[in-house]
Amino acid sequence: MALPSWEDTTLGSMKRVGLWLATAAGEGGIFTYAQLRDVFPGVAQIDRRVRDLRSRGWRIDTAREDTRLGANELRLVSIGEPVWEERKGPGKETSGITGTRRREVLTKDGHICRSCGISPGEEYAESYERSQLDIARREVRLEDGTTATELITECRRCRVGATHLQTDAARTIAEIAHLGAMELRMLASWVKEDKREFGKVELLWAAYRTMPAEARARFRNVLQSSLG
Template identity: 35%
Template sequence: MNYISNGFSIGGTVSESDQDWRNEALGTRVRVALWLRDEIGEGGVFSKQRLRAAIQGAEQVDRRMRDLRPAGWDIRTYRDKPSLQPDELCLEKIGQPVWEKEHKAAGLRQISARTRRSVYERDGHMCRRCGVAAAEEYPDDPGSRARLTLGHVSPHKSGSAANAEDLITECARCNETVRHLTGAQMNREQVWDRVKELPLRHKKDLLAWMTGDVRPLSPAEKAWALYRQLPAVVRDEVKSDLRKLLES
């Protein structure tokens, strides 16, 4: 069983089962890569629903697919390929063969639990891009709640370190959008028009945020972010206690 993928010869280096995306013993990222290689192929179009249906029971399949991009896998969405439908993706190019031992960690940044916790605490458990808190409902998408993840301040290179200063807290929606910034996003003039409409006090606040590259949280916002980390039952207790406090 021999394959040639993106210039990498992979015949004879691993067993047949190690190159079968159905093998549940393989990591999810490897299974996704093999599924894309064998079932889709370069230039092929697929949907996330089809991917999830193929690799059932694996955690964070969508995220593991995105993790292939830093390893040279070019996976386009409708945002940067107008011919695609909103639920479609296109495998433009197969990248490094992550099923090979020497390429398994290609494009991955290893983030320690300590660093992850430090960044979340530094950012108040809120998305640095849109301000939504963990598990908070999106104002423009009722019923959809935010899941926080870590994003990179700048696009990273394969194998580089993942320090707290390189990372920011993002919700999954912003994290996905930032990866695919295209001309469909608001342009400079549109953003500037919004800025000019702000009252003077808000203009000054915005400039301070831009200068520091961070939006400082008020004490109430910090308390809200911490409150959102609590289990639902405990949140109800805290809400009840606060209501009693204000009514006393």
């Protein structure tokens, strides 16, 4: 079945961007936001259209996920939901998230990223970048073998490249039995507070992983010297 044309201006901007990526870039193809702006000069906030596609199962990597990419390059790894197809019939849930539902999820999650615990506008420890919170869909495999989609609050950094992940509830619960006493107490404290506090060592590790090779080598030398 032939796809609609991305040049069809009667389609919404997200559908047109998705069609262009699927047909012009293709899976594995590299593109830039500047290129998208040139193709769609009348579309404002072109980066938001890409985020919308990610929330619908499209995997689009940046240099953070694929070190072979340049700073301004993105790669279409895999196509998710065919957003250009109309959803028909009563009772079908739309793929979008309403403003009311968004506020409900943010309130439920305490207005923090459920993956890293950062709050909106807070600076990441290893950079001057400030967080932006959004709503992500996460697929959960339940203990009875069925799957469900959970809406959670995540910062943009945690959300990028993670839409393909699935949580296995039964396996996760079973792993509790393999924890030591100290690990159990630590996990119980996070669950009680419904928030994970990152220690200094974890923050240093995260910062180390973001540094270029030369700086990482210097870090390792200083660390080794400190060990005596």
